[in-house]
Amino acid sequence: MAPRPCALCQKAKAMVKRPKTGQQICRDCFFYVFETEVHNTIIQSKLFSPGDRVAIGASGGKDSTVLAYVMKTLNERYQYGLELFLLSIDEGITGYRDDSLETVKRNQQQYDMPLKILSYNELYGWTMDAIVSQVGRKNNCTFCGVFRRQALDRGAAMLNVDHIVTGHNADDIAETVLMNIMRGDIARLGRCTSICTQGEDTICRSKPFKYAYEKEIVMYAYFKKLDYFSTECIYSPDAYRGHARAFLKDLEAARPSAIIDIIHSGEAFEIKEEIKATQKVQQTCQRCGYMSSNALCKACTLLEGLERGMANSGITDRVRKKMEAEGPAPENLRNIPFFTQASGSPAIAVSVALDAT
Amino acid sequence: MSACENPNVDKDALMTRRQKFDGKTKICVKCKEIPGRIVIRYAVYCKSCFFPLIETRFRKSLEPSINVIPDGPRRKGLHAAGSLVIAFSGGIGSTALLDLVAKTYFAPRKEDLEKLKGGKEHPRNADKDVWKGRPAVCFVEVCGAFPGDRDRTEEIRAVVESYPGSPFEFVPLRLEDAFDPDWWSAIGRGDLPSAARSLGLDMSDEDLKLSPSPVEYTPLDALRVYLQSLPTQTAFFSAIQTLTRVLLLHTSASRCASHLVLGTSLTSLSVNLISGIAQGSGYTVSEETKEEWNPRVIDGLPVRVVRPLRDIGMKECAIWDWWSRLPVVGRSRRYIEGGGKNAIGALTRDFIFGLESDYPATVSTVARTCAKLTPKEGSDCTCVLCGRPVQHGVQEWKAQISIRAYEQASTAVSGNTRPPHLTEEEIEKLIQVPHDTPHSSLSLTPRLCYACHTTLTSRSSRGTATSIAKGKSVDDVPIPTWVRAAMYSFLPIHEIIAEDNDDEETSLGRIKMTRTDMKAQIADFLLPDE
Numbered sequence: 038m039a040p041r042p043c044a045l046c047q048k049a050k051a052m053v054k055r056p057k058t059g060q061q062i063c064r065d066c067f068f069y070v071f072e073t074e075v076h077n078t079i080i081q082s083k084l085f086s087p088g089d090r091v092a093i094g095a096s097g098g099k100d101s102t103v104l105a106y107v108m109k110t111l112n113e114r115y116q117y118g119l120e121l122f123l124l125s126i127d128e129g130i131t132g133y134r135d136d137s138l139e140t141v142k143r144n145q146q147q148y149d150m151p152l153k154i155l156s157y158n159e160l161y162g163w164t165m166d167a168i169v170s171q172v173g174r175k176n177n178c179t180f181c182g183v184f185r186r187q188a189l190d191r192g193a194a195m196l197n198v199d200h201i202v203t204g205h206n207a208d209d210i211a212e213t214v215l216m217n218i219m220r221g222d223i224a225r226l227g228r229c230t231s232i233c234t235q236g237e238d239t240i241c242r243s244k245p246f247k248y249a250y251e252k253e254i255v256m257y258a259y260f261k262k263l264d265y266f267s268t269e270c271i272y273s274p275d276a277y278r279g280h281a282r283a284f285l286k287d288l289e290a291a292r293p294s295a296i297i298d299i300i301h302s303g304e305a306f307e308i309k310e311e312i313k314a315t316q317k318v319q320q321t322c323q324r325c326g327y328m329s330s331n332a333l334c335k336a337c338t339l340l341e342g343l344e345r346g347m348a349n350s351g352i353t354d355r356v357r358k359k360m361e362a363e364g365p366a367p368e369n370l371r372n373i374p375f376f377t378q379a380s381g382s383p384a385i386a387v388s389v390a391l392d393a394t
Numbered sequence: 395m396s397a398c399e400n401p402n403v404d405k406d407a408l409m410t411r412r413q414k415f416d417g418k419t420k421i422c423v424k425c426k427e428i429p430g431r432i433v434i435r436y437a438v439y440c441k442s443c444f445f446p447l448i449e450t451r452f453r454k455s456l457e458p459s460i461n462v463i464p465d466g467p468r469r470k471g472l473h474a475a476g477s478l479v480i481a482f483s484g485g486i487g488s489t490a491l492l493d494l495v496a497k498t499y500f501a502p503r504k505e506d507l508e509k510l511k512g513g514k515e516h517p518r519n520a521d522k523d524v525w526k527g528r529p530a531v532c533f534v535e536v537c538g539a540f541p542g543d544r545d546r547t548e549e550i551r552a553v554v555e556s557y558p559g560s561p562f563e564f565v566p567l568r569l570e571d572a573f574d575p576d577w578w579s580a581i582g583r584g585d586l587p588s589a590a591r592s593l594g595l596d597m598s599d600e601d602l603k604l605s606p607s608p609v610e611y612t613p614l615d616a617l618r619v620y621l622q623s624l625p626t627q628t629a630f631f632s633a634i635q636t637l638t639r640v641l642l643l644h645t646s647a648s649r650c651a652s653h654l655v656l657g658t659s660l661t662s663l664s665v666n667l668i669s670g671i672a673q674g675s676g677y678t679v680s681e682e683t684k685e686e687w688n689p690r691v692i693d694g695l696p697v698r699v700v701r702p703l704r705d706i707g708m709k710e711c712a713i714w715d716w717w718s719r720l721p722v723v724g725r726s727r728r729y730i731e732g733g734g735k736n737a738i739g740a741l742t743r744d745f746i747f748g749l750e751s752d753y754p755a756t757v758s759t760v761a762r763t764c765a766k767l768t769p770k771e772g773s774d775c776t777c778v779l780c781g782r783p784v785q786h787g788v789q790e791w792k793a794q795i796s797i798r799a800y801e802q803a804s805t806a807v808s809g810n811t812r813p814p815h816l817t818e819e820e821i822e823k824l825i826q827v828p829h830d831t832p833h834s835s836l837s838l839t840p841r842l843c844y845a846c847h848t849t850l851t852s853r854s855s856r857g858t859a860t861s862i863a864k865g866k867s868v869d870d871v872p873i874p875t876w877v878r879a880a881m882y883s884f885l886p887i888h889e890i891i892a893e894d895n896d897d898e899e900t901s902l903g904r905i906k907m908t909r910t911d912m913k914a915q916i917a918d919f920l921l922p923d924e
Contacts (some may be wrong), residue, residue: 065815070797221759248795284745292628294852302676306767
């Protein structure tokens, strides 16, 4: 049987079946359409302005490795005029993060981008290993998620960047839409499909891979011979998210467009005005100055619980009430450094990857 | 540790299940006297308290939407603008619904009608019914979609006619009626013009072009060809649901019904919501719970689609049926809720049912969350296939997020953005827009909502439930009558006349358009003879 020609250029031999469209295309056309679709996403959403300092959230996994490569490629091809940085968070998980950070350091050398590694230990005084030893594995993802988000913002402020881009892909967003519906998290449901989220005083965060399928990201890394570190976190028994992920994979297998269809659904609806009116107004945390919907931000609440030996106070009402009954937080309690927005010049010197080892 | 436990699992990582019911005793939470016999959302109820509980929830969901002004005061009673149509599949939910409707609104009156003050024709007595006219119970037989499956119409009829006093009129429909011009005519929509009858759909690409087809099908064959031409199992079952829904809507409109009630339980509603979102119908997520459909006929009442069991779980419906000794004669859910295991509907059903056992609040959380959503922007047109609102810019969105041809991305294929592996000449050749053929101008795509367009075009390597028969192609597929009627109005008048002239010469078996049909089309542009 004669080789099937590429459905796009009609010239070369088709090498891949695109998970997103089902078309059989050649490798060069795959590179071109993958990169151009990311470029279209960036342009349509007006994500950047020339001269912007942009940090790429780099974990050493497939998404951020490909994101760093594609951002560098597009910045040069389309002359975005961006100053790119790599920003990595070290959660302090022995045997998991150590290896993936090596990938980030290699990317730093390959792409010639400055790298900043910020650790939970440096910022909160706790590593995830230490947190898990206190809270167990049941709720540790809550700590990690809250701490990582704030750590990225603080790392970005240290680098004095305007913007953080993360490697969240279409599968992640579709999964989040489903999760938020099933958990009834209406506030997150309203914003989880936005390509760019920006609080009143936080750094703009965006997801250029919003419409890129996870499988295509792997495909891109494979054909471009990009190396990355791929291991599930050893502390991730989030049963509920696991259910949602497995369900999404089943949907994708039944109809590959399901991922993009869920994102389209998420973009098509919004929360009713009368419901919006009942939601909490954003304020700043009294203790650390980070954005919060309560007097204390979630990270400070969780940290206080850890420091006072009642780690679940940020998770269950019963433990929170018990901690409140024991009186206010002691004055010598370890706190997160006060958050200050980027001020125009880098708050820290950017470390070179090799120095950071 | 028992022998079958996995010693490698860290117990701390497992989520413990909540106790099946709250409280320390099994006494009914309502009467606080009798031991409970059913647990509903962690609360225990006895048999005698269960029935009023369900009736109250049923009325609370239905009655605010009965009067012309919804959610208004109901002190002066319930008076609907039109008649009532009850959709009945014979399944667990619709069996409970029919029973609740019969017992709540159509139970035989205790007092003798003859003894009513002023007689039964007196306005005071005549006006006692909530809905006008005799309520209809509508059943859509879907066995046409599943060759070899038996027809259940008579079993359903027996159930409907078993109610004391025969309060309901039984209206049997068949899924293939969706392709039957005679049915279309019988519900008062008039004769389909010949140019509309002959339209065939090309499903081979995303444009979904319509062109005159030389093939004539019986309604049953048309249904089967249509379903077999769909690209996925998901599309197959989704199409059956859509056809059923639109058949019910048109039937309701033809009977001047103001309300169409469906037996969708809370569990089914959650499944439908998640399944709909997974198929791209997020824009119409609110229609899944509450919908008002405009039949677009002169003097036609808008049909309010209500799901009075939307706060009652499937388990409660099943208990209602069981304790009321009601026969459940409908098909198993594999037929009506997206049967094949590789269909999104069935996957969602299995997922939600599975979650319900580990996380029992999920079902109501899904429904409550979706009730807080509204479309981001308004719509000024409806989908010709499903009749629901169409969002603007659907095709532009699709083209932007995935490049399917270089001509689509012609603006990007310039300057430094050119594909580096192609020469200038090759690019020029690829971005040339092909010239339209004479009949290719009419496309279904712009008239479809996102979900329907995806149903007809999104492919999977697994294919559809049944493979298309040998010798059949997907470029000449029959379409439902309401789609033909709607698309007919977009046909250029010269094409209609020209095609009908061709008919005579080419003898393609199509019906010639009558002078009356033609005149009706151009009536507004004709001047009086004088």
